[in-house]
Amino acid sequence: MCAKELSKETIYSLEQQVVVLVCKLEKIFPPGFFNPMQHLIIHLPCEARLGGPVQSRWSYPYERRIQKLRRKVKNRARVEGCIVEAELVEEATNHLSLFFRPEARSVRNKIPRYNDGASTFTSSCNLEIFKYPGRCMSPRGVHELSTEECEAAFLYILTNMLEMDELFKKFDKEQWMSRSIAKPDQLRDLRLNGWKNSRGRHGPNFFDWLKEEYWTSNEYKDKRRAAQASRVKPKDVAPNRGGSRPWGETQQLLEYKFGHDKAGTLNTYAIMKSGFKKVDNTGRSAPIPSQRAQNRLDNYNARTQLAENLKELDAQALYFMEGGLVHGRVPIADGVVDKETLIATAKS
Numbered sequence: 071m072c073a074k075e076l077s078k079e080t081i082y083s084l085e086q087q088v089v090v091l092v093c094k095l096e097k098i099f100p101p102g103f104f105n106p107m108q109h110l111i112i113h114l115p116c117e118a119r120l121g122g123p124v125q126s127r128w129s130y131p132y133e134r135r136i137q138k139l140r141r142k143v144k145n146r147a148r149v150e151g152c153i154v155e156a157e158l159v160e161e162a163t164n165h166l167s168l169f170f171r172p173e174a175r176s177v178r179n180k181i182p183r184y185n186d187g188a189s190t191f192t193s194s195c196n197l198e199i200f201k202y203p204g205r206c207m208s209p210r211g212v213h214e215l216s217t218e219e220c221e222a223a224f225l226y227i228l229t230n231m232l233e234m235d236e237l238f239k240k241f242d243k244e245q246w247m248s249r250s251i252a253k254p255d256q257l258r259d260l261r262l263n264g265w266k267n268s269r270g271r272h273g274p275n276f277f278d279w280l281k282e283e284y285w286t287s288n289e290y291k292d293k294r295r296a297a298q299a300s301r302v303k304p305k306d307v308a309p310n311r312g313g314s315r316p317w318g319e320t321q322q323l324l325e326y327k328f329g330h331d332k333a334g335t336l337n338t339y340a341i342m343k344s345g346f347k348k349v350d351n352t353g354r355s356a357p358i359p360s361q362r363a364q365n366r367l368d369n370y371n372a373r374t375q376l377a378e379n380l381k382e383l384d385a386q387a388l389y390f391m392e393g394g395l396v397h398g399r400v401p402i403a404d405g406v407v408d409k410e411t412l413i414a415t416a417k418s
Contacts, residue, residue, distance in 0.1 A: 071118045072125050084115040199231050225261055225276065237280065245273050 071084075088111055096104070118124055142156035143149050167176035215223065228234045238261070245265050246252050252260065265273035274282070284290055325333035 071114060072123065074123060076118060076123060078119070081115050081119040085119070088112055088115060197231060197233060199227065221262060221275075221277065225258070228276075237283070238276075240283075241276055241279050245279070 071081075092108070092112060095108070114124070121127060139153050139156075143152045145152050164177055167178050170176055170179070172179065229238070241261065242252065242257060245260060246257075247265055261276040263272065264275040264278075321333050321338045324337060
């Protein structure tokens, strides 16, 4: 009956069926259930047959319009005048808004739904989630997040980033082991805590999985090759990696603290390229743990063969620059090596 076009055969069929339908309802529901609204459906097919489609005679649009006009009435004694005055102001406003500048807010250029009144800014980040301005909406306070709260907040941010959708789909496909379709709560638990099997073993959560996904990606491998290639480059083009001091800054600090003789190429290169230090309880140096450390040691050995680096490494400078390293040991990647061993290897 609400269609744009009505068929007479359909309307006649509805008139005959609606009577039987109401009789069946009376057998199911008690008499108190029925009121004029349930009885009204008997007359709707006849009304549609005589008057045409029902939506043309609905009063809902007019009722909504009247409600909007009633809000504009400020003087109850002059209802019509208030409505006319408000309508004139609204029409004039809509017409004048066509001539406003594009950045001016108007009926045709409304404020975004989630705008909290923050000042606009230009973000240098390419991620869509960090391009929206915002400001603090509650009183200031200090709250230290626990590990669970921090991971939950981090996961919420990542979930709302379009750039992470493909990674989430890949993680869910690899880690969800059940045959049934995962529900939203199950996916959230899977991403936070990983998959739990019957033996109590946990699979990686999304954060651990994402780290492993990055370490095996081509992007990281390309950066790794560039870092390895930089070890054999001259000092003026060797980039700074690993969060250490730049070459020039390290050499200037050595020269200021110990003098020009102590700011040699080998000392500067050793301090710049050193990483974390591991020493056991007895104070002895740990062995070289990886091929990466061995490559650095070989690189130092090659540096000692240069004519300007025939002098030994200065233990006092290394001790000061590395923040208290055991006297006489040189930092190599994730371990430390005795100075005598390094010098003997270099001069052999």
